[in-house]
Amino acid sequence: MKDVFALHSIVDADSFPFDPAAYSRFKFGDCDAADTFGAALATGFITAYGEQLLSREQLVILPSPYTSIPTASYYMTLAFAKTLNRYLCIHDCKPVEYAKIHRYKTYSIDYGALDMQSRQALIINDRYHLDREFLLGKTLICTDDIRITGSHELIIRNLLKRFELDNEAYFLYYAQLQNKEIHPNIENKLNYHSVHSLRHLEAVLCAPSFRFNTRVVKYLLNAPAEEYEQLLLRQTPAFLEELADNMISNGYHQMEEYRRNANFLLDHLQKIIPSWQSICKKEKEPILKYQNSLLA
Incomplete structure (x- = not known):
């Protein structure tokens, strides 16, 4: 059995059964909103499936794939x-266990703006990995925030088949698009409902509940250079280091479309934090702008 459960259904492109402004902030790192959505999803899921869950030996949660x-x-x-x-x-009952769906490819295109065919074409060459031995015989709970076309769910279903995992599984979503007359780019409308400029994003970045996620890092690296540079100059060294470390870990500093903003960040870190000078400096060469060193 592999059931799909969504807390909310989207049937109208102009009216939503949840707060779209909070959803937009959530997508850009507002973890107060993430906590609210997660607790609500769990409560709805327990209401619908609670008795079944209590009879399962071990539940394993698999968040949406990431690198x-x-x-x-x-x-x-x-x-x-x-x-x-x-x-x-x-x-x-036993507490849930966690597992990761490892993803080995990343891209700069904004997935939420694409139609179904473009989404499938984009992710068809993605590579994923699961720990089969760890998952054998356990009940899986695969979570994501929204289901638009089901393309990512299909990827996971096929992945389970490839790894010969015939586990009982639930696919859980905070919201699901039910009206097929609505274009899939409704996802972008939600994503950018209240965060559609660096000015709007900065309000989220400054909140105590902010946490970096993939969307935030990509949005910053793809922002207009002058606005981006001014925003970075207003941030703390700790913020800049975390942004840089996230950027490097996903390989975004090596992607041409992000190179200019990546160079500025790393060059600025060399100027304000001595330890970054030793990281970026070439052997027997003076410290130069970052675009003249590692990324040259």
Whole structure:
């Protein structure tokens, strides 16, 4: 059995059964919104499937696939797991386990703006990996924030088949597009509902609940250079280091479309943090702008 559960259904392109502004902030790193969504998803899931869950030997949660930088839905999943674990604890059941769907490819295109055919063409060459031995015989809970065309779900279903995992599985979403007359780019409308410029993003970045995710890093690296540079100059060294480390971990500094903004960030870090000078400096050469060193 592989069931699909969505807390909310989208049937109208201009009216949503949840707060689209909060959803947009969630997609750009607002973990207060992620906590709210995750807890609500868990409560709805328990209401629908609670009795079934109590009879399962071991539940394993698999957040949506990512390379190194987590997605927004990863943080939603953490809150989901806390609420689910409390329910399991009350009924003297084992807490959930976690597993990762490893993803070995990343891209700069904004997935939410694409139609179904373009989405499938984009992800068809992605490579994924699962720990088959760890997952054998366990009940899987695959989580994501929204289901638009089902392309990513199909990837996971095929992945389970490829690894010969015939596990019972649930595919969980905070929201699902039910009206097929609505273009899939409705996802972009939601993503950018309240965050559609660096000015709007900065309000999220400054909040105590902010956490980096893939979308935030890509959005910053693809932003207009002058606005991006001014925003970075207003951030703390700790923020800049975390941005740079995330960027490097996903290989974004090696992608041509991000190169200019990546160079500025790394060059600026050399100027303000001595340890970055030793990282970026070439042997027996003076410290230069970053575009003249490692990325040359």
